[in-house]
Amino acid sequence: MNQTGVRIAGVGHYVPKRVLTNSDLEQMFDTSDEWITTRTGMKERHIAAPDEPTSDVALGAARAALANAGLEPSAIGCIIVATVTPDYAFPATACIVGAKLGIQGVPGFDMEIACSGFIYGLTVASSMIRTGVFKRILLIGAEELSRLVNYDDRNTAVLFGDGAGAVVLEAAERDSYLGSELGADGTNPTDLYLPVGGTGALPITAEDIAAKRNTITMNGREVFRFAVTKMIAATTHALDSAGLTPNDITWVIPHQANKRIIEAAAKRLDIGPERVIINIERYGNTSAASIPIALSETAAAGKLKDGDVLLFVGFGGGLSWGAVAWRWSANGKNGTRA
Ligand code: ACO
Numbered sequence: 001m002n003q004t005g006v007r008i009a010g011v012g013h014y015v016p017k018r019v020l021t022n023s024d025l026e027q028m029f030d031t032s033d034e035w036i037t038t039r040t041g042m043k044e045r046h047i048a049a050p051d052e053p054t055s056d057v058a059l060g061a062a063r064a065a066l067a068n069a070g071l072e073p074s075a076i077g078c079i080i081v082a083t084v085t086p087d088y089a090f091p092a093t094a095c096i097v098g099a100k101l102g103i104q105g106v107p108g109f110d111m112e113i114a115c116s117g118f119i120y121g122l123t124v125a126s127s128m129i130r131t132g133v134f135k136r137i138l139l140i141g142a143e144e145l146s147r148l149v150n151y152d153d154r155n156t157a158v159l160f161g162d163g164a165g166a167v168v169l170e171a172a173e174r175d176s177y178l179g180s181e182l183g184a185d186g187t188n189p190t191d192l193y194l195p196v197g198g199t200g201a202l203p204i205t206a207e208d209i210a211a212k213r214n215t216i217t218m219n220g221r222e223v224f225r226f227a228v229t230k231m232i233a234a235t236t237h238a239l240d241s242a243g244l245t246p247n248d249i250t251w252v253i254p255h256q257a258n259k260r261i262i263e264a265a266a267k268r269l270d271i272g273p274e275r276v277i278i279n280i281e282r283y284g285n286t287s288a289a290s291i292p293i294a295l296s297e298t299a300a301a302g303k304l305k306d307g308d309v310l311l312f313v314g315f316g317g318g319l320s321w322g323a324v325a326w327r328w329s330a331n332g333k334n335g336t337r338a
Contacts, residue, residue, distance in 0.1 A: 012064020041259025165292025
C-alpha cells in the first residue's frame, strides 16, 4: 500500500444563533456569573433551535471548511462525524450530512467517543489518507449537548453548548501528522454518562424521564482530576512519538471543558498561556466540536503560519483521552488554501 502524507486543506465552524449567557442562567436556577466565570471560564454558549438537528450544525461547519479549502463537496471521498448527539441513534449523522451536501453515495460514519471525538477522528482519518484508502476526508465534530442537559441541575447545566467544527483532510507530499496518543478506560463509565436511553439500562420509562435520568450525569471533581492528569500524559506521549518536546509546540489547541483544567495542564507542561488557545468564554463545552471550532477561529485570525507545530489534546466520557501533534501546512489566506 502506498504511503503518503496528510494535511488540512480547509477548516471552518458553525454555531447556532441563540446565545445563552451566564445572566440568563442566573434567571433559571441558583447560580451566579461570578461562580461560573471563576470555576469554568465560561460566559456564554450557543443553543440550537428546536428544528436545527446536529446534522444542520455539522452542515454549516462542513460548508465553511469546503469553502475555505476552495473545494466542492464532490471532492470528498468520505465523511466522518464525531458526535455523541447524533440526529438519531441510527442511521449515522454522517450519512445525513452527505445527503444534505448533495453527495449521496459517499461513505460516511459516526465516531462516538464524547469530547475526545475530534482527536480520535483526526487519527483515524489521517491513517486512512496516509495509507491511500481515501484522498480527501471531511471530518466534522458536531454536538448539541444542550439537548442532553438537565436545566434544573446547576452542576452540569452551565457547562455545555452547541456547535460544530470541520476540517477537510487531503493527501499531501509533506506529512502534517507527526504523532499521537489515544487512550480509554471504561472501568468507571458512570463518571460521565447518560444513565438511560442505551442498552446498559432497562428500556427508558416515563419515571426515568420525569426524574430526568435521560440527561448528562457527571462526577465533576473526579473528571476534573482525571482531565488534568490525562491531558499532561497524552501531550507528553504524543510529543514523544513525534520526537518533540513542549518547547517545539507553537499552539496548543485543547478541548474546552474548563479553563482551570487547561491552565493547570499547560502550567505543569511548562507551556506559557500565550501559546494556548482558549475560547471557552464564548462557547462553553461543545464536546467533539470544541477543538475544530478553536482551530477554525485561530486560522481565521491569521495566527497559523506554515510549519507551526499544533498540539490538539482532549479528554471526555469513556473515560477517554488523546493528543495529536500536527504540523500546519499553509497555502494562502487564513493560513490555508487561497
Ligand atoms: N453555580 C453555583 N454553585 C454551584 C454550581 C453553579 N452552577 N455548580 C455547583 N455549585 C456548587 C456545588 O453545589 C458545591 O456546593 P457545596 O460546596 O455547597 O456542595 C460548590 O459549588 C462546589 O462544587 P464543586 O463540584 O466542588 O465545584 P468545582 O470547583 O469542582 O467545579 C465543575 C465544578 C466546574 C463541574 C468542575 O468540577 C469541572 O469542571 N469538572 C470537569 C467537568 C468536565 O470537564 N466535564 C467534561 C465533560 S467532557 C464530555 O465528554 C461531555
